[in-house]
Every structure is written in C-alpha cells, then in structure tokens.
Amino acid sequence: MPQVSIRNTLLAVMMGMWGAGCQGPSETKATGRVPVSAQALQAVLPYFDQEWAMRKYWEDGLAEVATYDAERIVYKKKRTFEFTQITVKEEFNQQFNVKTDDYKRADLFPVMKINQFCSIQADQYPYHYLTSLFFRRDQPVALFKMTSSSQEWCGNTFKSIIDDGVNFEMWYNSYWDGQGDGNRDLRRDVFLEDALPYTLRTLKFAQQPSFDFVVLDLQQTNQATPPVYYQAHLTTSEAPAADAPQPAWRVAVALAPGKENVYWFAKTYPNVLLRQTAWDGRTLRLKSTRRYVYWPQ
Numbered sequence: 001m002p003q004v005s006i007r008n009t010l011l012a013v014m015m016g017m018w019g020a021g022c023q024g025p026s027e028t029k030a031t032g033r034v035p036v037s038a039q040a041l042q043a044v045l046p047y048f049d050q051e052w053a054m055r056k057y058w059e060d061g062l063a064e065v066a067t068y069d070a071e072r073i074v075y076k077k078k079r080t081f082e083f084t085q086i087t088v089k090e091e092f093n094q095q096f097n098v099k100t101d102d103y104k105r106a107d108l109f110p111v112m113k114i115n116q117f118c119s120i121q122a123d124q125y126p127y128h129y130l131t132s133l134f135f136r137r138d139q140p141v142a143l144f145k146m147t148s149s150s151q152e153w154c155g156n157t158f159k160s161i162i163d164d165g166v167n168f169e170m171w172y173n174s175y176w177d178g179q180g181d182g183n184r185d186l187r188r189d190v191f192l193e194d195a196l197p198y199t200l201r202t203l204k205f206a207q208q209p210s211f212d213f214v215v216l217d218l219q220q221t222n223q224a225t226p227p228v229y230y231q232a233h234l235t236t237s238e239a240p241a242a243d244a245p246q247p248a249w250r251v252a253v254a255l256a257p258g259k260e261n262v263y264w265f266a267k268t269y270p271n272v273l274l275r276q277t278a279w280d281g282r283t284l285r286l287k288s289t290r291r292y293v294y295w296p297q
Contacts, residue, residue: 062088068284141191
C-alpha cells in the first residue's frame with residue numbers, strides 16, 4: 001500500500017478514536033440512571049398540587065415562621081425544646097446555586113426555602129441542629145438541595161445533598177470514627193423524611209390520597225451513616241376534632257412495621273403543620289406562627 005494511503009488510513013482511524021473518546025462519555029452520562037428515578041417521581045405527582053407555592057401569598061417578601069413545642073429522645077431521655085420552621089420564597093442564581101444578591105442577573109430562578117432549627121439541652125451540653133431544604137417553586141415534590149449541620153461539644157457534622165440532574169449526590173463531614181468525610185450517590189426517586197413537613201402541605205387533601213413512595217431516613221442527626229430507604233405507604237383522612245386545634249387533615253406515613261409518622265395539616269391554605277408524631281419519639285405541636293420580615297433593610 002502506498003505511504004500516502006497508509007498515512008491517510010491511520011489518520012482516519014485516529015480521528016475516529018478521538019471523536020469516540022470525546023463524545024462517548026457525555027452520551028453515557030446523559031442516558032445513565034435517569035428513567036427509573038424519573039418514572040418513580042412521575043408516579044406520585046398527580047397526588048400533589050404543583051401550583052401550591054405559586055400563589056401570591058408568598059410574593060410579599062415575608063417569611064412564615066412556625067414555632068413548635070417539641071420533644072426528642074437524646075441519650076435515652078425525652079428532651080423538651082423549641083423547634084422553628086421557616087418557609088420563604090427566594091431567588092437563586094444558577095452560577096452559585098444560592099440566594100442571589102444581584103436581582104438583575106439573567107440566571108435567576110425562584111425556590112422555596114425551608115429552614116429547620118432547634119437547640120436541645122442534654123445532661124452535659126446542648127445539641128444544635130440546622131437543616132435547610134430547597135425546592136424549585138413549581139416543584140414541591142422533588143428536592144433541589146439540602147444542607148444539614150449539627151454542633152455539640154464533641155464536634156461538628158455537616159451533610160449536603162445536591163440534585164445533579166441524574167442522582168442526588170451527598171457530601172458529608174463527620175467527627176465520628178468510620179465516617180470522616182466523603183460522598184455517595186443517593187437514589188433520586190425519594191422523599192426526604194426531613195422535608196415531609198413541607199412537601200406534604202402540597203397534597204391534594206380533598207382527594208384523600210393514598211399511595212406508596214420511597215422515603216430517605218432522617219438526616220437531621222449528628223452522624224453521617226449510610227442512608228436507609230423506606231418503602232413507605234401514605235394515607236390521608238380528615239382528622240378527628242380532638243386531634244388538632246382547628247379543622248385538619250391527618251396524613252399517616254407507614255415507613256415500616258412499627259414505624260409510623262403522623263402529620264396534621266390545617267385545612268385552610270397555607271396548610272400549616274399543626275402537629276407531628278414520629279415513631280422514634282419526636283413530636284411537634286404548633287405554638288405560634290407569624291409572617292416575618294426575614295431580611296432587615
């Protein structure tokens with residue numbers, strides 16, 4: 001074969017290999033692990049009001065601050081404390097994936113932020129927890145971002161979950177031996193147990209929905225253990241008058257045999273969480289709610 005022909009053949013082969021190397025990975029990533037999670041979330045969307053957070057109620061710049069009398073077992077004892085949940089609309093920018101300071105940017109999109117804070121006094125020292133949950137404003141079911149941290153005298157623990165468009169990716173840093181720091185992929189077809197006080201507010205209550213779904217176990221802890229997934233079942237009913245201080249819907253989430261969480265939501269919009277009981281001894285009972293100027297001028 002003439003040298004020119006050989007050279008041209010080799011060049012063609014090399015160009016083909018280069019093209020395959022550049023294009024192959026992106027094509028694999030684009031198709032990998034998407035269908036199962038997307039289908040699973042699509043299956044439950046009809047039970048939720050996708051427009052719940054789109055109402056003008058959230059347009060005034062005020063935050064909803066709900067304060068609860070709470071209980072939680074710490075070191076095998078029931079501890080009483082205050083638990084605060086803040087719900088507010090924010091504008092995120094895509095570059096940094098956080099609340100923007102520049103409202104003239106072209107990459108803004110609205111989210112709902114839910115902050116959960118508590119300080120629990122134990123026998124020796126207090127525990128502090130802060131969890132921030134973010135949902136795209138028009139998507140009350142699929143978590144967009146979460147950060148959760150704990151601080152106590154033994155050390156700090158921090159966890160974050162980001163929706164990368166394919167899976168949830170968790171990054172963690174813990175003071176516990178055997179945990180340290182690292183990251184792991186999570187299933188994307190899940191509801192976070194921490195987020196249920198917000199997500200379940202958007203149910204189409206009048207239809208009294210009942211369905212199966214996957215729940216990721218509580219992340220507001222001081223550890224970064226591997227995730228536990230529950231194949232849960234949800235039922236909705238009208239709450240007996242004695243259950244809540246006002247007309248309410250009762251939502252029961254059976255996580256596993258002997259593990260049931262129950263949530264009571266006001267019938268009137270914005271369907272504030274009135275009360276919660278959890279299988280592990282956690283309880284919430286609404287103490288007060290107010291609209292608050294969240295960012296002082």
